Amino acid sequence: MTTGPQNESPHEPQHGRRLFLIWLILALAADLVIWFIWYPHMPPGDMSDSARHQQFDIAVLAVSAAPVIIFVLLYFTYSIVVWRVRPGDEDDGEPIYGNTKVQVSWIAGTTVIVLFLFVFGTVELVGPAGAGAGEGPAPIWKLAGTQSAVWAPGGKTMLDVQVIGQQWAWTYRYPQFGGMESSELMLPVDSPVTFHVTSLDVIHSFWAYQLGVKADANPQVDNVAYTTAKSLGGFTVRCNELCGIWHGAMFNYGHVVSQAAFQTWASGVQSKEKADGILAALPAYALTYDPTVIPQLGANLPKVDGITGAAGYYYPPSDPVTP
Numbered sequence: 426m427t428t429g430p431q432n433e434s435p436h437e438p439q440h441g442r443r444l445f446l447i448w449l450i451l452a453l454a455a456d457l458v459i460w461f462i463w464y465p466h467m468p469p470g471d472m473s474d475s476a477r478h479q480q481f482d483i484a485v486l487a488v489s490a491a492p493v494i495i496f497v498l499l500y501f502t503y504s505i506v507v508w509r510v511r512p513g514d515e516d517d518g519e520p521i522y523g524n525t526k527v528q529v530s531w532i533a534g535t536t537v538i539v540l541f542l543f544v545f546g547t548v549e550l551v552g553p554a555g556a557g558a559g560e561g562p563a564p565i566w567k568l569a570g571t572q573s574a575v576w577a578p579g580g581k582t583m584l585d586v587q588v589i590g591q592q593w594a595w596t597y598r599y600p601q602f603g604g605m606e607s608s609e610l611m612l613p614v615d616s617p618v619t620f621h622v623t624s625l626d627v628i629h630s631f632w633a634y635q636l637g638v639k640a641d642a643n644p645q646v647d648n649v650a651y652t653t654a655k656s657l658g659g660f661t662v663r664c665n666e667l668c669g670i671w672h673g674a675m676f677n678y679g680h681v682v683s684q685a686a687f688q689t690w691a692s693g694v695q696s697k698e699k700a701d702g703i704l705a706a707l708p709a710y711a712l713t714y715d716p717t718v719i720p721q722l723g724a725n726l727p728k729v730d731g732i733t734g735a736a737g738y739y740y741p742p743s744d745p746v747t748p
């Protein structure tokens with residue numbers, strides 16, 4: 426006796442219909458579980474608009490991929506169980522060539538999936554203004570927001586934050602608050618933010634995980650990335666580019682606070698740094714810096730204000746730690 430999908434007798438069950446029904450039930454169940462149970466827990470969370478878009482993208486990809494994976498595994502399992510060789514069956518399967526139905530379904534199915542993902546991916550890259558990634562010095566996709574020399578709560582004014590990487594610490598500079606600097610990244614909720622990411626020495630990468638922002642920090646380059654924080658709380662900033670021996674320790678925490686609290690904090694730091702003479706000593710705000718521009722500050726800066734690189738120096742003229 427010969428059994429096999431190509432050798433269907435009148436008593437042979439309708440394998441295609443059976444497979445389709447089992448697949449439909451499993452795929453539907455998997456997609457419902459992914460969308461309603463897994464989606465809210467997917468990385469990187471929903472703390473900002475860019476993070477929300479990334480979480481949505483991952484959920485859509487999972488929902489698209491699950492039916493394909495389930496089909497492959499189901500067909501594999503079904504073949505092993507139903508079409509396995511029976512004891513005593515020494516026959517070969519019937520040689521077959523071509524099956525228009527299978528070929529057309531395959532070409533149509535894969536074309537639809539690939540084109541859908543192409544269009545979806547493009548929309549999701551353009552819509553949220555670069556999706557939280559660094560877009561270089563002249564972004565093609567800009568985030569909506571008003572450019573202004575001052576930032577105040579309540580409006581749609583873009584907050585500019587310069588992110589300066591160096592071995593092995595992050596410094597944040599706020600040009601709309603007198604160019605003051607902080608080793609802490611504070612952001613106001615519901616305000617569009619432009620990050621200007623740069624480096625003083627080697628290549629780093631600014632990765633604010635929960636905000637869904639990741640942008641390379643290159644010396645002499647202004648790499649722009651956008652986000653809008655959507656909920657209050659803390660987030661982690663890590664360096665995501667191997668940058669030397671203390672790369673693994675190059676992280677700190679940021680905070681999303683209310684717009685009023687942000688303004689109070691930023692103005693407070695600005696006043697303090699002005700009184701301490703820091704603002705006068707810092708180089709004028711620029712999109713990139715020459716690390717040797719203010720050698721006279723050297724080791725005194727951390728003593729005065731606590732803003733410092735991990736090596737204990739800022740813009741080090743002769744860093745004693747780095748060879």
Ligand SMILES: [Cu+2]
Binds near residue numbers: 630664667668
């Ligand atoms: Cu680094």
